[in-house]
Amino acid sequence: xxxxxxxxxxxxxxxxxxxxxxxxxxxxxxxxxxxxxxxxxxxxxxxxxxxxxxxxxxxxxxxxxxxxxxxxxxxxxxxxxxxxxxxxxxxxxxxxxxxxxxxxxxxxxxxxxxxxxxxxxxxxxxxxxxxxxxxxxxxxxxxxxxxxxxxxxxxxxxxxxxxxxxxxxxxxxxxxxxxxxxxxxxxxxxxxxxxxxxxxxxxxxxxxxxxxxxxxxxxxxxxxxxxxxxxxxxxxxxxxxxxxxxxxxxxxxxxxxxxxxxxxxxxxxxxxxxxxxxxxxxxxxxxxxxxxxxxxxxxxxxxxxxxxxxxxxxxxxxxxxxxxxxxxxxxxxxxxxxxxxxxxxxxxxxxxxxxxxxxxxxxxxxxxxxxxxxxxxxxxxxxxxxxxxxxxxxxxxxxxxxxxxxxxxxxxxxxxxxxxxxxxxxxxxxxxxxxxxxxxxxxxxxxxxxxxxxxxxxxxxxxxxxxxxxxxxxxxxxxxxxxxxxxxxxxxxxxxx
Amino acid sequence: xxxxxxxxxxxxxxxxxxxxxxxxxxxxxxxxxxxxxxxxxxxxxxxxxxxxxxxxxxxxxxxxxxxxxxxxxxxxxxxxxxxxxxxxxxxxxxxxxxxxxxxxxxxxxxxxxxxxxxxxxxxxxxxxxxxxxxxxxxxxxxxxxxxxxxxxxxxxxxxxxxxxxxxxxxxxxxxxxxxxxxxxxxxxxxxxxxxxxxxxxxxxxxxxxxxxxxxxxxxxxxxxxxxxxxxxxxxxxxxxxxxxxxxxxxxxxxxxxxxxxxxxxxxxxxxxxxxxxxxxxxxxxxxxxxxxxxxxxxxxxxxxxxxxxxxxxxxxxxxxxxxxxx
Numbered sequence: 001x002x003x004x005x006x007x008x009x010x011x012x013x014x015x016x017x018x019x020x021x022x023x024x025x026x027x028x029x030x031x032x033x034x035x036x037x038x039x040x041x042x043x044x045x046x047x048x049x050x051x052x053x054x055x056x057x058x059x060x061x062x063x064x065x066x067x068x069x070x071x072x073x074x075x076x077x078x079x080x081x082x083x084x085x086x087x088x089x090x091x092x093x094x095x096x097x098x099x100x101x102x103x104x105x106x107x108x109x110x111x112x113x114x115x116x117x118x119x120x121x122x123x124x125x126x127x128x129x130x131x132x133x134x135x136x137x138x139x140x141x142x143x144x145x146x147x148x149x150x151x152x153x154x155x156x157x158x159x160x161x162x163x164x165x166x167x168x169x170x171x172x173x174x175x176x177x178x179x180x181x182x183x184x185x186x187x188x189x190x191x192x193x194x195x196x197x198x199x200x201x202x203x204x205x206x207x208x209x210x211x212x213x214x215x216x217x218x219x220x221x222x223x224x225x226x227x228x229x230x231x232x233x234x235x236x237x238x239x240x241x242x243x244x245x246x247x248x249x250x251x252x253x254x255x256x257x258x259x260x261x262x263x264x265x266x267x268x269x270x271x272x273x274x275x276x277x278x279x280x281x282x283x284x285x286x287x288x289x290x291x292x293x294x295x296x297x298x299x300x301x302x303x304x305x306x307x308x309x310x311x312x313x314x315x316x317x318x319x320x321x322x323x324x325x326x327x328x329x330x331x332x333x334x335x336x337x338x339x340x341x342x343x344x345x346x347x348x349x350x351x352x353x354x355x356x357x358x359x360x361x362x363x364x365x366x367x368x369x370x371x372x373x374x375x376x377x378x379x380x381x382x383x384x385x386x387x388x389x390x391x392x393x394x395x396x397x398x399x400x401x402x403x404x405x406x407x408x409x410x411x412x413x414x415x416x417x418x419x420x421x422x423x424x425x426x427x428x429x430x431x432x433x434x435x436x437x438x439x440x441x442x443x444x445x446x447x448x449x450x451x452x453x454x455x456x457x458x459x460x461x462x463x464x465x466x467x468x469x470x471x472x473x474x475x476x477x478x479x480x481x482x483x484x485x486x487x488x489x490x491x492x493x494x495x496x497x
Numbered sequence: 498x499x500x501x502x503x504x505x506x507x508x509x510x511x512x513x514x515x516x517x518x519x520x521x522x523x524x525x526x527x528x529x530x531x532x533x534x535x536x537x538x539x540x541x542x543x544x545x546x547x548x549x550x551x552x553x554x555x556x557x558x559x560x561x562x563x564x565x566x567x568x569x570x571x572x573x574x575x576x577x578x579x580x581x582x583x584x585x586x587x588x589x590x591x592x593x594x595x596x597x598x599x600x601x602x603x604x605x606x607x608x609x610x611x612x613x614x615x616x617x618x619x620x621x622x623x624x625x626x627x628x629x630x631x632x633x634x635x636x637x638x639x640x641x642x643x644x645x646x647x648x649x650x651x652x653x654x655x656x657x658x659x660x661x662x663x664x665x666x667x668x669x670x671x672x673x674x675x676x677x678x679x680x681x682x683x684x685x686x687x688x689x690x691x692x693x694x695x696x697x698x699x700x701x702x703x704x705x706x707x708x709x710x711x712x713x714x715x716x717x718x719x720x721x722x723x724x725x726x727x728x729x730x731x732x733x734x735x736x737x738x739x740x741x742x743x744x745x746x747x748x749x750x751x752x753x754x755x756x757x758x759x760x761x762x763x764x765x766x767x768x769x770x771x772x773x774x775x776x777x778x779x780x781x782x783x784x785x786x787x788x789x790x791x792x793x794x795x796x797x798x799x800x801x802x803x804x805x806x807x808x809x810x811x812x813x814x815x816x817x818x819x820x821x822x823x
Contacts (some may be wrong), residue, residue, distance in 0.1 A: 138692060140692060142681075145685075181569075200569020200570040320586075338538065350708065350713060410567065439630035453685070
């Protein structure tokens with residue numbers, strides 16, 4: 001055990017890994033900061049470059065980007081009142097009024113510190129929970145896994161959508177697309193029309209590039225006029241390092257944010273935005289002067305900031321231990337690991353414990369670098385918010401095509417990517433969430449495989465799903481999440497009337 | 498007499514010119530980078546071994562041999578791509594037993610002979626693994642329990658019709674066993690046995706070796722023709738009196754109609770690269786056997802293996818005997 005920990009530590013602390021973490025963190029902050037670019041887009045663009053790197057180095061880079069992106073998104077939210085990422089929206093509520101008051105440095109400093117503590121707390125949880133959860137998950141059999149994946153999908157549908165019917169539809173489209181290709185159990189062809197390209201199925205990373213990047217590019221197309229250069233108002237921030245008085249004030253909000261963020265991160269589908277708003281709300285309720293919230297309260301910056309960074313460590317728990325990603329970024333991380341021949345899941349902790357712990361330690365480093373880089377380079381980095389879109393967006397468009405091709409060296413996949421771009425635009429027009437579709441693409445195969453392997457093992461007897469305690473637990477939770485989302489959507493519909 | 502001298506002189510000059518020209522004709526290949534198509538994802542066994550071979554070959558040939566992964570559908574994507582490529586030797590496929598399993602599953606409209614084969618590079622065994630704490634000490638005790646209670650023991654494989662499934666079918670028929678075959682998939686195969694859901698599995702040695710070293714699996718037998726140097730204590734099934742040999746080969750293929758001279762150049766580079774110290778070292782690490790085989794012998798081997806795959810598949814009802822020889 002100790003030896004494995006040491007190896008993992010060594011892997012994460014190797015100069016190449018540390019450098020990659022630092023570069024990832026800088027890239028993440030920049031990507032997160034630029035409005036119109038999400039962390040997913042950033043990771044998609046960097047992904048093909050990581051194919052040539054050692055797996056430990058490439059995962060270090062991607063983790064740095066993930067953590068950095070969460071913080072960068074908040075910089076834009078605070079400075080411009082435009083959240084760079086959806087998770088940063090709650091930060092803008094109190095962050096931007098502080099800037100208007102001339103306290104830009106104070107707001108940014110508190111955001112950086114709160115992010116660091118939230119991230120570090122979730123890293124600690126990851127370190128303590130993941131190996132134990134992996135141990136338990138080793139005992140999961142096909143019926144349990146089927147029920148778990150089903151739970152994941154229902155939770156995502158109920159969280160991701162305002163309308164659970166649209167969420168469910170989106171997931172069903174994803175499941176239908178997954179059935180294209182070779183039957184995972186019998187090996188026979190389905191919906192392939194004799195094409196060898198379709199026989200290999202739709203790669204979810206290809207789909208993801210189209211679903212996320214193309215609608216974003218189209219969005220930016222409209223905004224890339226001559227005034228595309230955004231002006232960053234203040235040039236002087238004042239003191240960046242938070243004062244002792246501020247640190248005392250944000251103690252409770254940061255604690256709330258860290259716990260809420262980590263917990264919601266572990267739940268698939270909830271993700272950053274919900275965690276940030278929820279902990280903002282809790283922090284306001286816990287505050288002695290709730291009336292200051294919304295008018296530039298440091299607590300209002302600290303709570304969502306610690307929460308959205310705590311989500312990152314939480315989201316890595318199910319990804320590492322069960323191979324089940326909870327959001328687009330962890331879905332990409334699963335894909336990135338698979339490309340290197342490392343399947344995330346409970347076996348990773350037995351077959352390659354050095355690597356699994358290496359990932360956890362790299363995540364620690366990512367948070368540390370984030371703090372250092374943000375504090376040291378903030379003044380310079382913030383200027384990048386004004387990067388002209390006319391240069392940025394064409395470059396992203398090219399990188400999307402390159403990325404789609406290089407995943408499997410297939411020209412066919414470029415068309416698949418463009419198809420999913422159109423699908424993403426259509427779904428946006430219908431106000432249908434794309435995240436359930438994406439996760440159905442990631443999880444659909446596991447859902448089918450486990451269902452059929454379970455039934456093969458039981459020779460067609462469906463009672464296996466109701467005799468294993470794990471399976472029963474997951475199925476009841478799935479039922480609860482569906483009922484809960486139906487009830488709450490009815491209630492909000494009534495409220496609107 | 499003079500005519501004769503003149504003729505000899507003429508022939509000598511002609512012959513001399515020919516010997517000059519012969520290497521020139523060959524020197525035309527290769528003059529640009531060669532694409533080595535790997536039918537599986539980066540990071541897997543096929544990829545690691547193929548890439549190392551490509552490096553060795555580019556050193557011999559003096560042009561880059563670029564490894565390109567075209568994964569998907571059990572190799573069907575890559576083999577289809579190479580089959581349709583121009584037969585000039587610049588598109589080469591890193592092949593494996595998957596060429597036979599993929600084509601016999603019937604998802605593509607061609608058979609293994611739709612490609613020309615350059616030669617075999619290596620072969621590796623499949624192993625029969627049980628959890629470390631399993632109640633069977635050897636293959637015979639497994640066979641005894643299985644005979645006493647047919648259709649209760651479960652054996653995991655990487656997917657219906659995959660080499661691991663065929664290996665399991667052939668071993669079980671040699672044992673006289675009726676079992677439930679669980680098509681767990683490559684990613685879940687090992688975990689299915691560790692969780693106790695399946696009682697045993699068939700896996701390529703390279704896919705099980707990490708867990709054997711971690712003392713989670715025990716190997717009861719290998720399906721190879723002789724014992725493997727990486728696992729010298731594990732008996733072969735044949736040794737134990739069960740006639741089941743199923744080895745996984747890897748080699749090179751090119752599109753049909755590639756010139757003979759080009760194939761010879763490729764085969765020579767392949768043989769040299771396979772014999773390199775780096776490749777041998779990898780073989781010792783992960784447990785495959787480097788044993789190069791020229792085209793003719795490889796063709797004969799593949800034809801025999803293809804017949805074996807067909808026989809197992811027909812026996813298991815995966816393929817109707819009517820489609821054999823299609």
